[in-house]
Amino acid sequence: MAEPALLFITSDRLVAYRWRRGQVAREGAFAADEPGRRAFAAYAAGVARRGRTAWLLADLVEEDFRFDTVPHVLGPGRSALLERKLEQLYRSTPFRHAEIREREQEGRRDDRVLFSALTNPHWIAPWVELLTQYKIPLRGIYSVPLVSRRIAKLVPDNELLLITWERDAGVRQTYFKNGHVSFSRLSPLAVGLPMAAGLSLAGDPPSVGDAQLTPTVLKEAARTIQYLQSLSLLPAGRPLPVVIVCSARDKQALGEQLQNTARVRYAYLDIGELAARLQYRGPLPDSDCTALLLHVLAKGRLPNQYATAQHRHYHALGKTRRFARAAVLVAGFGLLLEAGxxxxxxxxLSRQAEALSAQLQRLDHQYRALHATLPQTPPSAAEMRRAVLSLRTLSQASPMPLEVLGSLGQTLAQFPGLQVNHLTWQITSRPDRVQDDLLPAAASPGPQATGRGPTLYRVVQLQGEVRPFHLNDRETLKQVEALQAELIRRGMSVEPIELPLDLRPQVALRGELGVPDAPRRATFALKIVQTAGP
Structure with a gap:
């Protein structure tokens, strides 16, 4: 990943640094004039070519802090409420920020909010426009008082005045209460490299020395303490800790001039020890805290403070691009895993198929060996198998006539005068066309593979005669009709084919006088139908 470009902005210059492996190195300084901006444009082109991300840290006099309360709301309503309040307070600048500090314990329990803004956008806007022109991703715009909270948290006191010196800006005094910024002011003391044609070469400028730093701290600290006392911000009953970040040499010079009083207690943070606690690995030759603040900004990945969504457009695009690439990589890895x-x-499965194939070959070999030991038979094994299957199908599918013949036998037993001479039975789906559509029982179809087959009927053709026959046609016909009635009562359909005396109108009765009658038999034939099922 490309090294981030850390841009430190003051009221008269922009100083560019690079951050790598816990060290900050100066790359160049650019004056806030036309030549300086042209030089910075060339620098920005190089940053864009390398795909570096920019972080912008501002240390300006024109930074305002205000406390106010707003109703306690959640979700999108809170963001809209804070934005409206910022618009009311800082209408003339887009560089504004709101932080919710705490919630009041009484009344409506409103939120207590710190509103801040860089009130003079002309110091920042030209630099941001050049970053946007070259499509450099801007991570965010930050200010020294808000970033220095990380240093203030290393001090055990809840209320303190933190004093730091930034070479290109001046002496920064920030009052913290419960770890939050309550007040901050900047006293210019810039002694950086002179601007030559708007650009100073990279390198470490000479130390400012205690000749200018010590008097400035003495004078400005006294003013700040007097101002805090006028606002009744000093802690009651104990002195205010004033913590100064400086080198060992400046600590000795300041210690000789600053004396503790009932209202103020001075303490010193050695900049070398502070760098070790913040895991900064670069050299710190004097009391300049610029490198430490930029290190805290880059290493801590602090959320944006003053940049708008428009300023961070290319950074958002970069995040979306990285997310898309990550999604593609994850999807590709998933596909590779699935392919694997x-x-x-x-x-x-191939190994299983090979094992099954080998097993099948073994079984086939065993079958052939066993088959070779069997005695030879006239029909082949395949023919015997087909015969067995056919017999099984016939036994399962052919409806037997036991039911209809049993019922017919019970009925005939009631008529001893009726003798059965001939009886046939058949299976058919069209009992009205017995002669044309007979399905012999032995060749009837098996169960249907799909669907439901036609309804089958058992058709019995019964032929017999009445014995003894005493030439009493009426009595003979009466016995046959009684047989029909009994069969119908048992659920069968009976159709007379032949009767002992045919009384149908279309049949003529013949006889000759004087010719003796030939011997007659009282024969009859019936067609009996019963449903055999589908």
Whole structure:
């Protein structure tokens, strides 16, 4: 990943640094004039070519802090409420920020909010426009008082005045209460490299020395303490800790001039020890805290403070691009994993198929060996198998006439005068066309593979005669009709084919006088139908 470009902005210059492996190195300084901006444009072009991300840290006099309360709301309503309040307070600048500090314990329990803004956008806007022109991703715009909270948290006191010196800006005094910024002011003391044609070469400028730093701290600290006392911000009953970040040499010079009083207690943070606690690995030759603040900004990945969504447009695009790339990589890895699993399954199934094939070959070999030991029979094994299957199908599918013949036998037993001479039975789906559509029982179809087959009927053709026959046609016909009635009562359909005396109108009765009658038999034939099922 490309090294981030850390841009430190003051009221008269922009100083560029690079951050790598816990060290900050100066790359160049650019004056806030036309030549300086042209030089910075060339620098920005190089940053864009390398795909570096910019972080902008401002240390300006024109930074305002205000406390106010707003109703306690959640979700999108809170953001809209804070934005409206910022618009009311700082209408003339887009560089504004709101932080919710705490919630009041009484009344409506409103939120107590710190509103801040860089009130003079002309110091920042030209630099940001050049970053946007070259499509450099801007991570955010930050200010020294808000970033220095990380240093203030290393001090055990809840209320303190933190004093730092930034070479290109001046002496910064920030009052913290419960770890939050309550007040901050900047006293210019810039002694950086002179601007030559708007650009100073990279390198470490000479130390400012205690000749200018010590008097400035003495004078400005006294003013700040007097101002805090006028606002009744000093802690009651104990002195205010004034913590100064400086080198060992400046600590000795300041210690000789600053004396503790009932209202003020001075303490010193050695900049070398502070760098070790913040894991900064670069050299710190004097009391300049610029490198430490930029290190805290880059290493801590602090959330944006003053940049708008328009300023961070290319950074958002970069995040979206990285997310898309990550999604593609994850999807590709998933596809590769799935392909690997499919390959493993294919190999596993192939091995199983080979094992089954070998087993099948062994079984086939055993079958052939066993078959060779069997005695030879006239029909082949395949023919015997087909015969067995056919017999099984016939036994399962052919409806037997036991039911209809049993019922017919019970009925005939009631008529001893009726003798059965001939009886046939058949299976058919069209009992009205017995002669044309007979399905012999032995060749009837088996169960249907799909669907439901036609309704089948058992058709019995019964032929017999009445014995003894005493030439009493009426009595003979009466017995046959009684047989029909009994069969119908048992659920069968009976159709007379032949009767002992045919009384149908279309049949003529013949006889000759004087010719003796030939011997007659009282024969009859019936067609009996019963449903055999589908």
């Amino acid at each position: 699993l499919d390959l493993w399954r294919a190999v596993h």
